[in-house]
Amino acid sequence: MNKAADLVEESRDDGGKVIRLSGTWSIACLNDMPNRLDAISGPVACIDVADIDHMDTIGAWTIHRTVKRLETEVSGGSTDCKRLIGAVGKIDEPVDIRPTYVSPFNRVLGQIGEAVINSVNTLVGLLGFFGGVLVTVWGLIRHPSRFRINAVVQRFEVVGVSALGIIGLMSFLIGIVIAQQGAVQLRQFGMEMLTINLVGRLTFRELGVLMTAIMVAGRSGSAFAAQLGTMKLTEEVDAMRTIGVSPMEALVLPRTLAVVVMMPLLGFYSSIIAIIGGGFLCAVSLDIPPITFVQRLREVVPIHDLWVGLIKAPVFGLIIGISGCFQGMQVKANAEEVGLRTTAAVVQAIFLVIVLDAFFAVFFTWVGWN
Amino acid sequence: MTANERQAKEERIERAVASDDIAISVRGLKNSFGDQTVHENLDLDVRKGEILGVVGGSGTGKSVLMRSIIGLQVPDEGEVHVFGEDMVGRLDDDEALAIRKRWGVLFQGGALFSTLTVAENVEVPIREYYPNIGPVLRDEIAAYKIRMTGLPPEAGPKYPAELSGGMKKRAGLARALALDPDLLFLDEPTAGLDPIGAAAFDDQTRKLQETLGLTVFLITHDLDTLYSICDRVAVLADKKVIAVGTIDELLALDHPWIQEYFNGPRGRAATAAVSRERGKAAAEKQADGRQ
Numbered sequence: 001m002n003k004a005a006d007l008v009e010e011s012r013d014d015g016g017k018v019i020r021l022s023g024t025w026s027i028a029c030l031n032d033m034p035n036r037l038d039a040i041s042g043p044v045a046c047i048d049v050a051d052i053d054h055m056d057t058i059g060a061w062t063i064h065r066t067v068k069r070l071e072t073e074v075s076g077g078s079t080d081c082k083r084l085i086g087a088v089g090k091i092d093e094p095v096d097i098r099p100t101y102v103s104p105f106n107r108v109l110g111q112i113g114e115a116v117i118n119s120v121n122t123l124v125g126l127l128g129f130f131g132g133v134l135v136t137v138w139g140l141i142r143h144p145s146r147f148r149i150n151a152v153v154q155r156f157e158v159v160g161v162s163a164l165g166i167i168g169l170m171s172f173l174i175g176i177v178i179a180q181q182g183a184v185q186l187r188q189f190g191m192e193m194l195t196i197n198l199v200g201r202l203t204f205r206e207l208g209v210l211m212t213a214i215m216v217a218g219r220s221g222s223a224f225a226a227q228l229g230t231m232k233l234t235e236e237v238d239a240m241r242t243i244g245v246s247p248m249e250a251l252v253l254p255r256t257l258a259v260v261v262m263m264p265l266l267g268f269y270s271s272i273i274a275i276i277g278g279g280f281l282c283a284v285s286l287d288i289p290p291i292t293f294v295q296r297l298r299e300v301v302p303i304h305d306l307w308v309g310l311i312k313a314p315v316f317g318l319i320i321g322i323s324g325c326f327q328g329m330q331v332k333a334n335a336e337e338v339g340l341r342t343t344a345a346v347v348q349a350i351f352l353v354i355v356l357d358a359f360f361a362v363f364f365t366w367v368g369w370n
Numbered sequence: 371m372t373a374n375e376r377q378a379k380e381e382r383i384e385r386a387v388a389s390d391d392i393a394i395s396v397r398g399l400k401n402s403f404g405d406q407t408v409h410e411n412l413d414l415d416v417r418k419g420e421i422l423g424v425v426g427g428s429g430t431g432k433s434v435l436m437r438s439i440i441g442l443q444v445p446d447e448g449e450v451h452v453f454g455e456d457m458v459g460r461l462d463d464d465e466a467l468a469i470r471k472r473w474g475v476l477f478q479g480g481a482l483f484s485t486l487t488v489a490e491n492v493e494v495p496i497r498e499y500y501p502n503i504g505p506v507l508r509d510e511i512a513a514y515k516i517r518m519t520g521l522p523p524e525a526g527p528k529y530p531a532e533l534s535g536g537m538k539k540r541a542g543l544a545r546a547l548a549l550d551p552d553l554l555f556l557d558e559p560t561a562g563l564d565p566i567g568a569a570a571f572d573d574q575t576r577k578l579q580e581t582l583g584l585t586v587f588l589i590t591h592d593l594d595t596l597y598s599i600c601d602r603v604a605v606l607a608d609k610k611v612i613a614v615g616t617i618d619e620l621l622a623l624d625h626p627w628i629q630e631y632f633n634g635p636r637g638r639a640a641t642a643a644v645s646r647e648r649g650k651a652a653a654e655k656q657a658d659g660r661q
Contacts, residue, residue, distance in 0.1 A: 026550065027496075083581070088518075093523055
């Protein structure tokens with residue numbers, strides 16, 4: 001292999017100092033040469049490069065910077081070496097490596113301000129997007145032929161049918177957990193039969209729809225954001241617009257509509273499965289036979305519990321669909337943003353769903369459905 | 371494959387590996403995706419210190435060939451030697467590290483790391499392979515590499531998303547050149563650049579090649595690039611390299627695709643431009659001689 005780079009300091013007869021370089025001055029063979037060159041202090045008469053076998057631009061650069069620092073000159077050496085040193089010297093110009101430094105205090109302050117502005121912008125943007133969706137819906141009502149039924153049905157499958165397995169499993173387990181925990185507490189009062197009230201009312205009113213919304217936000221809301229974000233990056237959305245296809249009609253509305261339609265169905269399905277889970281636990285560990293369970297259920301769960309769940313579900317669906325599509329359409333710069341926006345879509349959707357759920361709870365109590 | 375053929379192939383490989391002036395040697399390469407075979411029995415040699423242009427119609431597997439050589443794509447069959455070292459499937463192999471340090475790759479879109487600034491992108495290979503280079507020197511190296519590829523100094527602290535297509539290519543080139551490689555892979559470096567930018571890029575590549583003695587593996591569709599900087603051109607068609615040679619040598623061949631490629635309207639325009647240049651240079655020389 002090549003000889004490693006080396007340097008020797010020599011004193012000349014006339015008192016000047018000469019630095020003799022030898023070996024291969026390439027990045028692989030430099031080792032600690034840059035540090036040793038830095039350690040040399042002037043004055044130096046010249047740097048002799050005659051013994052250098054081979055040099056690359058990084059070697060040439062280390063020599064050039066030393067020459068500049070010590071205000072000396074290069075002597076000897078092949079024309080190739082000199083040309084290389086000359087070539088890197090010609091383009092010696094400061095270049096910033098990183099964006100300019102900002103003190104931590106200013107940076108934190110700036111970040112807080114930016115976060116506030118972002119939140120306000122997101123809120124305004126989300127409202128505007130919601131308005132855009134409404135306008136599109138109105139446009140489609142006036143021109144029903146533009147409605148993309150195939151796109152919507154396709155989304156039905158992705159959002160709804162494909163989710164049946166995971167939502168069913170989750171609901172079944174939640175039904176069991178509620179029944180089990182409820183039974184443990186209610187047994188203290190000898191009221192184990194009330195477990196049925198707990199399971200029936202809780203799942204229909206709250207948990208069925210809420211858990212479904214969280215699952216759909218994680219499954220479909222994130223997928224919407226990622227899909228639309230990638231399409232924005234590859235300029236697919238722009239291409240669509242130039243061809244005269246409105247991205248709102250072709251992308252946003254089918255997705256949003258699919259979630260809005262699928263959420264009540266999935267929510268109802270989830271409630272039923274959760275009740276089956278609860279019934280299963282009642283039969284196995286509380287010795288309540290399924291017939292009794294169903295009979296009791298019919299007595300204690302009022303029909304408006306079902307309506308409470310079914311009214312909330314499409315609203316939650318709307319929130320999930322719109323925040324997913326909105327975040328996706330906000331992607332501008334790079335692949336990293338797609339990830340950030342996807343996360344934001346899910347967090348935003350779940351947060352808004354839970355906030356709205358609280359409002360719904362107050363509202364339904366107020367109208368007397370309790 | 372009969373025993374005879376196999377022996378003949380082994381001999382060919384040995385010859386290629388043994389000879390010192392070959393940088394890359396590909397033998398019997400086969401690549402397929404599902405039912406679709408992209409390469410079959412493909413042979414190619416790249417000599418040290420040359421700029422080899424690789425041309426071929428869309429979908430003939432130019433990029434796949436490059437990916438096979440640098441080890442991103444493990445071929446179904448065949449051997450790839452870079453500087454005499456077998457590289458098939460050894461992208462993550464520590465022993466092949468010495469070879470990997472000796473090449474730089476410019477991907478089609480630049481493939482810059484989007485969370486790092488341009489200058490930090492250039493520093494990545496140095497930081498990874500040579501931790502002995504201190505931060506100050508590393509910054510300086512990144513700075514002159516950026517200047518060397520013709521980027522303005524303001525480009526250093528910018529993020530890739532803030533750059534135009536041409537600047538991304540240059541930044542990608544700066545990163546590919548960070549370690550002063552012996553071997554440079556360029557995948558369509560001038561695609562998407564304006565003619566002035568493309569000509570400047572060609573000029574830059576040629577200059578770098580001359581200064582640093584690089585071997586360049588250049589995939590291109592750009593006929594001007596082929597005429598102005600390539601020493602030899604390899605033509606990919608029918609799943610293999612059907613011909614390698616200078617453009618004049620290729621023109622002498624009677625292959626329909628080659629004829630159409632170089633003698634089509636664009637090919638003729640590029641030829642005319644080159645002969646105009648040469649004529650101008652000759653005229654200037656004559657004028658100089660008279661004075």
